[in-house]
Amino acid sequence: MEQILIIDFGSQYTQLIARRVRESGVYCEIMPFDVAAEFIREFKPQGIILSGGPESVTEENSPRAPEIVFQLGCPVLGVCYGLQTIVTQLGGQVTAGIQRELGYAETKVDINSQLFSGLKDVGTICYSDDLQNSLHVVDSAVKPRNDVDFSPTDAERLERDVERLFKINVWMSHGDIVTEIPAGFVAIAKTAATEVAAIENSAKNIYGLQVHPEVTPTEFGKEILENFLINICKCERSWTTANIITHSIVDIKDRVGSDKVILGLSGGVDSSVVAMLLHKAIGEQLICVFVDTGLLRLNESAEVEATFKRHFGLNLIVVDAKERFYRVLEGVTDPEEKRKIIGNEFVEVFQDEANKLTDVKWLAQGTIYPDVVESARTKHGKSQVIKSHHNVGGLPEKLHLKIIEPIRELFKDEVRKVGLELALAQELISRHPFPGPGLGVRILGAIKAEYVDILQQADAIFIEELINENLYHDVSQAFATFLPLKTVAVVGDARCYDYIVALRAVRTTDFMTAQWADLPAAFLAKVSKRILNEVQHVSRVLYDISDKPPATIEWE
Ligand code: XMP
Numbered sequence: 001m002e003q004i005l006i007i008d009f010g011s012q013y014t015q016l017i018a019r020r021v022r023e024s025g026v027y028c029e030i031m032p033f034d035v036a037a038e039f040i041r042e043f044k045p046q047g048i049i050l051s052g053g054p055e056s057v058t059e060e061n062s063p064r065a066p067e068i069v070f071q072l073g074c075p076v077l078g079v080c081y082g083l084q085t086i087v088t089q090l091g092g093q094v095t096a097g098i099q100r101e102l103g104y105a106e107t108k109v110d111i112n113s114q115l116f117s118g119l120k121d122v123g124t125i126c127y128s129d130d131l132q133n134s135l136h137v138v139d140s141a142v143k144p145r146n147d148v149d150f151s152p153t154d155a156e157r158l159e160r161d162v163e164r165l166f167k168i169n170v171w172m173s174h175g176d177i178v179t180e181i182p183a184g185f186v187a188i189a190k191t192a193a194t195e196v197a198a199i200e201n202s203a204k205n206i207y208g209l210q211v212h213p214e215v216t217p218t219e220f221g222k223e224i225l226e227n228f229l230i231n232i233c234k235c236e237r238s239w240t241t242a243n244i245i246t247h248s249i250v251d252i253k254d255r256v257g258s259d260k261v262i263l264g265l266s267g268g269v270d271s272s273v274v275a276m277l278l279h280k281a282i283g284e285q286l287i288c289v290f291v292d293t294g295l296l297r298l299n300e301s302a303e304v305e306a307t308f309k310r311h312f313g314l315n316l317i318v319v320d321a322k323e324r325f326y327r328v329l330e331g332v333t334d335p336e337e338k339r340k341i342i343g344n345e346f347v348e349v350f351q352d353e354a355n356k357l358t359d360v361k362w363l364a365q366g367t368i369y370p371d372v373v374e375s376a377r378t379k380h381g382k383s384q385v386i387k388s389h390h391n392v393g394g395l396p397e398k399l400h401l402k403i404i405e406p407i408r409e410l411f412k413d414e415v416r417k418v419g420l421e422l423a424l425a426q427e428l429i430s431r432h433p434f435p436g437p438g439l440g441v442r443i444l445g446a447i448k449a450e451y452v453d454i455l456q457q458a459d460a461i462f463i464e465e466l467i468n469e470n471l472y473h474d475v476s477q478a479f480a481t482f483l484p485l486k487t488v489a490v491v492g493d494a495r496c497y498d499y500i501v502a503l504r505a506v507r508t509t510d511f512m513t514a515q516w517a518d519l520p521a522a523f524l525a526k527v528s529k530r531i532l533n534e535v536q537h538v539s540r541v542l543y544d545i546s547d548k549p550p551a552t553i554e555w556e
Contacts, residue, residue: 005043007066014052020214198210262353443482481503
């Protein structure tokens with residue numbers, strides 16, 4: 001399969017480049033900039049993209065692309081820092097911080113370059129007054145001269161120059177600019193701040209873009225990237241969901257043979273998709289273990305059993321470990337301690353189940369590609385990490401099982417597409433994230449079965465109403481939290497002294513920052529009324545209006 005290699009210089013957008021490349025139907029992988037040359041050679045890239053990065057090439061010891069990138073002879077595209085390191089490494093000059101360009105910048109691009117070809121068919125053209133100030137570094141034959149009449153009535157000239165120059169809005173985020181183009185290169189785009197917003201050496205197929213084609217604000221970013229992938233690198237669009245599944249199944253069968261595989265199925269997207277892929281590949285050889293920690297959402301255990309065991313016919317063991325979890329958590333109030341205890345107990349329960357089975361040789365895990373990339377990044381400085389990601393988020397080595405990670409090459413959106421193709425329900429695929437320690441971090445302080453019961457019911461009402469009112473997908477995560485504080489309420493004529501439930505709904509793209517969701521007051525009133533009426537021992541319902549930061553999404 002043709003594949004693109006992305007060399008990572010640490011930009012926050014590197015994974016986004018990879019996702020865009022994959023969305024265009026081309027497989028790609030990310031490797032850190034200090035990856036050993038042999039890995040690059042072995043990878044046999046059809047093209048290489050050098051990512052952006054936070055550093056400046058003008059600083060001493062700033063990272064460089066491995067020399068082999070320019071020796072393999074495959075097309076290369078540098079983005080932002082990637083462009084600047086190409087310029088520096090191939091004999092040009094980059095100058096620091098003359099004028100910072102952040103956010104939108106109007107760019108004039110040369111559509112005769114293969115990188116920008118076809119853009120004029122999908123966008124607006126620029127007129128003669130723009131041409132007066134346009135490229136003069138591109139090619140002397142079309143250098144706009146002040147003595148030339150660019151009036152629209154000069155139809156022939158206008159047509160020719162419009163053919164060549166095209167104006168787009170792009171997303172810029174850089175402080176350094178190219179002040180000298182390396183020999184063999186020409187500039188193919190400019191902005192108000194720089195004469196060299198893109199370069200090409202068409203003989204060697206090396207390109208550089210100061211702009212970020214991967215971010216949505218960049219007009220024609222998709223077209224520019226696809227020009228590189230499809231026209232310049234000559235990749236086929238073979239990375240489709242159907243192909244991903246086919247390859248994955250062949251790979252699983254090859255590796256596992258007739259061995260048995262055990263998988264911790266949580267009912268979340270990742271482990272569910274792993275279960276379906278393995279089931280399709282090896283059927284009965286897969287044993288799924290679902291641990292009911294007693295800290296799950298209402299009816300979760302029954303629903304997982306209904307879906308995977310009864311509907312899809314998977315080999316599923318449901319372990320009711322509620323009492324075990326409540327026992328080890330008794331009286332524990334510190335959130336981090338609770339997390340640790342829940343994690344350890346999960347491992348113990350899983351191990352107990354695994355030990356009951358004979359002949360199991362493999363442990364399947366739902367590691368996905370962003371975990372792999374992040375783990376390579378945090379260890380950067382050692383290029384051999386590329387081959388040693390096996391235990392990302394791993395279960396115990398004590399199990400002595402070989403690890404299989406069928407979705408470790410997939411981004412979350414690809415995992416979802418695979419899940420849908422394998423007949424998992426849309427509701428499961430698009431469910432809000434649920435933390436590993438579950439309700440353990442949504443019951444403040446010590447955990448009691450009585451609190452779990454109240455919280456499960458309140459949470460289920462909130463989620464049910466969000467779905468009923470078409471608001472569920474309007475927010476990124478929503479849930480209820482239990483506060484073990486008692487306040488006064490009057491029920492009928494009697495005073496009672498009962499607990500508090502807090503509702504939280506946030507909007508976020510990365511879960512690193514989040515805004516509280518301004519759900520309609522009438523909706524919140526309805527949910528509050530239902531919880532107070534239907535769930536015993538709740539005296540008050542609160543709505544959390546705290547952004548992250550400073551407040552985290554979970555209360556503990
Ligand atoms: P915070 O509370 O850190 O949450 O703002 C960010 C996202 O992470 C989830 N979360 C966890 N997930 N184990 C998990 O698997 C945890 O201990 C944990 N704590 C928080 C949280 O639900 C949100 O989606």
